[in-house]
Amino acid sequence: MKKVEMDSPSRGIWVFGDYRHYFQNRVTLQLIAKAKTLAQRRDAEVTVVVLGEQVHQYAMEYVAHGADVVMVVDHPSLKNFQVETYSRVVAALVEDYRPEVFLAGATPLGREFFPRLAKRLKTGLSTDCVALEVDAGTKLLLQTTPAFGGELLAEVITQNHRPQMATVHPGVFEERIHDSRAVGRIIYPEVDIHPDERVQLVCSRPEQSKKGYLENAAVVIAGGRGIGSGEQFRSLFDLAELLQGEVGATRPAVHAGLTGEDRLLGQTGKSVKPRLLITVGTSGALQYTTGIQGSETIIAINRDAQAPIFEIADLGLVGDAHSILTLLVEKLRKRL
């Protein structure tokens, strides 16, 4: 292991560096940005922890996005994410350096790894947070997480155990712009690595779907249970085509087989931030709206004037989805 510098980072805020699909999966960068604002209030440093093989380029990226310190453990047996091995290595680092706060993205990886790590460290963990603040008085991290199907938001604290750990919903925070002149320290701590042989990766193939098309679309047309049938769902694709957008869906629409899982929006699906989102026949459950709330403009169509979706809409149309869609598609076709 190469030793560049051996500085001990002050008890600060740590972020787990998940660099897989670097250009699509921005959650680590979003967390660095958030950690920086939290760190200011606590007068602490932000450290990103990166495990893997030949990961130096990511360390540099994290510095450019605001990390004060990047802690790199570079080893061939860390090439693939392996939850038992990773938990052991990261737990040893936490015990040596004792961060106050430790954050990871609430991706499937974060949600598999952080519970095990928290248990090993005998500390608390909150999951899929949608907001993080430092309490002015106690300096504790206030971790806001949806509870009971999103009806409520719970503010959770970890009073006496350290680190205060949380996974955070992707897309909630904005990453900082890349600054190639930013300075940070990259350190290579000593740590023993004993790979766990009990779980072996046999193979790993990319899932058969276009990646990122939904996240990158400038216009998203999203449909929910209120759309009714598959045939009516197709009119969303017509509208999307006319506006050069993509189609997304709520959980019930996916379950009803109206479209595939890869178009699911929300807490268990994708988060999108298009210039315009038109959401049709969706009630506006929090698990869904967390995935769309970053949209610049939201137009909602629902026949129920009391539907919660109207609370986040810039323009809300009370009416029947089918007739509105049909007429809208017809009018737009005439104009093109």
Added chain:
Amino acid sequence: MDIIVCIKQVPDVPNIRLDEHRMTIIREGVEGIINPLDCVALEAAVNLRERQGGRITVLSMGPPQSEEALREALAFGADQAILLTDPAFAGADTLATSHVLATAISMLKPFPDLVICGRQTIDSDTGHVGPQIAEELDLPQVCGVNEIHPQGDSLVVKRLYDGFQDTFRVNTPALLTVSQDLSSPHHIPLGDLERAFSDREIIRWAIKDLNLKPEEVGLGGSATRVWKLRKAASKRRGEIVTGSTQSLVEHVIRKLEALSILDEESGNG
């Protein structure tokens, strides 16, 4: 193959209501159900037992009424049911919950070959408990699996994860959490359900049976606290329009023009 399935009784979330004054959930009148993914876990266990033989034990920590969920699981095909219930267990976060469940599992003879959990529950939705049991029992874990194939002393499992279809070989004993893509639970024959409610036995263990101390369980054994609950934000930010379909569609078109998504056009657009 000896299999443990961890199940939790949860309120049927879509039907819960909120007491807006006290900021609590009104549970009265809301039916308790087995967490949907735990039914998937149970189904996976039943399928494995069909191929491999063995026994299925269902395990739940919860208030006394969780017995209903265990009886349902017996009707579904489990061989044995254990309820971990004690007033001291109340208020547990996932650290304390996993401690109680792991302690119970470690007391079983023989030690199971496989522990299966749901990937997450619909009420707390953390997905912590599976990996945390695995950590406490020092078991290898794979989360969110959608296929399980026994192969000698190991299992070949698949999952869809962050855009990848991964295949693993896992040595047993192991812990798996299952995703909804695994299989759809079969229906329980009514006769089985009746029998499970009348003449099947539920084993009950309280804190003393597990040799645990009050400070290790429940609220005392938890690292997190809920500081406060609030209703999810609802800030209305735009205008709501009603009227004929024609006029509604015109509103949309004007908005699209204002956003320059459509070019402005005069005439009968």
